[in-house]
Amino acid sequence: MNNHIIKIQNCTVSYPSAKNGQRVTVLNDINLQLQKGELLALVGTSGCGKSTILSAILGSQFPTKGAVFIDNKEVTRVTRDCGLVPQNYSLFTNNTMLENAIAGPILEGTSLQERILFTPIVFLADLFKAQKILKLIRYSRIRDEALANAKEILRRCGLDPEKDGGKYPYELSGGMRQRTAIAQSLMMRPKILLLDEPFSGLDEKTRQEMLDLIYEQWKRYNITVVFVTHHVHDAVALGTRIVCLSQHWLDESGNPGQGAKIVIDKKLSGGAILPSEFVKSEEFTLLTESIRSRTIDKDNPLPIASFELTHPDAFKTKEQNNAQ
Ligand SMILES: Nc1ncnc2c1ncn2[C@@H]1O[C@H](COP(=O)(O)OP(=O)(O)OP(=O)(O)O)[C@@H](O)[C@H]1O
Numbered sequence: 001m002n003n004h005i006i007k008i009q010n011c012t013v014s015y016p017s018a019k020n021g022q023r024v025t026v027l028n029d030i031n032l033q034l035q036k037g038e039l040l041a042l043v044g045t046s047g048c049g050k051s052t053i054l055s056a057i058l059g060s061q062f063p064t065k066g067a068v069f070i071d072n073k074e075v076t077r078v079t080r081d082c083g084l085v086p087q088n089y090s091l092f093t094n095n096t097m098l099e100n101a102i103a104g105p106i107l108e109g110t111s112l113q114e115r116i117l118f119t120p121i122v123f124l125a126d127l128f129k130a131q132k133i134l135k136l137i138r139y140s141r142i143r144d145e146a147l148a149n150a151k152e153i154l155r156r157c158g159l160d161p162e163k164d165g166g167k168y169p170y171e172l173s174g175g176m177r178q179r180t181a182i183a184q185s186l187m188m189r190p191k192i193l194l195l196d197e198p199f200s201g202l203d204e205k206t207r208q209e210m211l212d213l214i215y216e217q218w219k220r221y222n223i224t225v226v227f228v229t230h231h232v233h234d235a236v237a238l239g240t241r242i243v244c245l246s247q248h249w250l251d252e253s254g255n256p257g258q259g260a261k262i263v264i265d266k267k268l269s270g271g272a273i274l275p276s277e278f279v280k281s282e283e284f285t286l287l288t289e290s291i292r293s294r295t296i297d298k299d300n301p302l303p304i305a306s307f308e309l310t311h312p313d314a315f316k317t318k319e320q321n322n323a324q
């Protein structure tokens with residue numbers, strides 16, 4: 001037994017190739033354990049398996065070999081332990097900002113029959129301000145409570161529910177949609193927040209605001225965050241730890257490896273101050289440069305003995321331990 005909130009143990013993921021049916025390894029024997037409250041930045045080139053790792057933690061996809069544990073319990077399905085903000089906007093397009101924000105508690109707290117039967121009744125009672133009727137309907141009480149919560153969380157995410165709460169996703173900017181998606185996840189009070197490239201497609205200023213936003217929510221709700229990013233800048237600005245996945249590595253005999261491995265696992269100094277403040281420091285510049293200089297590419301595969309696994313919780317093979 002240990003007190004790690006997330007434990008990924010010997011996870012391999014492979015798929016049958018469309019060409020010849022032979023299995024192609026995507027993730028190769030991944031081991032990763034996270035303490036509660038860590039802010040983990042997961043980086044790596046496109047297609048190396050970052051989203052696959054998030055799906056395995058979430059429980060929407062199972063490893064071909066190995067297992068994932070949350071609080072020492074094996075992940076066998078999606079539970080409310082984890083909230084995911086997926087790579088592409090996850091909002092319901094026919095629902096307003098506020099309806100999107102309350103979707104989780106409504107879907108969890110009410111039955112389909114209740115929703116079908118009471119949605120029009122509550123709508124009419126709302127319209128005619130029939131408070132006595134509204135108080136009698138359980139669905140209405142759950143909805144009111146969720147709406148009050150949602151307004152507070154949307155405000156904390158830098159949105160204005162009074163002004164914009166009735167807008168549909170197509171009426172919102174990219175940054176507003178991402179903020180709504182984050183609020184939607186926070187509404188379920190997950191222990192773990194999984195963010196898959198939460199800043200993609202956003203301009204520089206909005207990205208910086210989003211980094212600060214995630215930092216503030218992490219502090220406020222005391223959650224464990226795993227966020228995927230392509231930007232070393234964002235990883236260093238926000239993360240307390242960086243894990244870099246790469247398919248370009250060499251095994252003990254110098255042969256190209258199959259599938260991605262964790263090639264860097266090290267501590268970062270993010271999490272102490274607001275990212276927008278931290279990025280101004282010399283420490284930030286030095287750290288970012290040191291990680292960029294080790295960027296792994298096709299032409300520069302890293303020998304397994306040279307992986308940078310310096311985090312106290314990093315998993316090392318016997319050979320890696322011997323080499324250091
Ligand atoms: N259902 C599937 N069947 C076959 N291959 C798959 C399937 N799902 C994912 N893959 C492959 O697994 C690999 C990893 O995919 P994944 O989406 O995890 O990458 P990623 O690191 O998140 O990439 P990106 O940065 O582009 O989002 C890719 O090569 C992808 O083609």
Ligand SMILES: [Mg+2]
Binds near residue numbers: 050051052087196
């Ligand atoms: Mg992805």
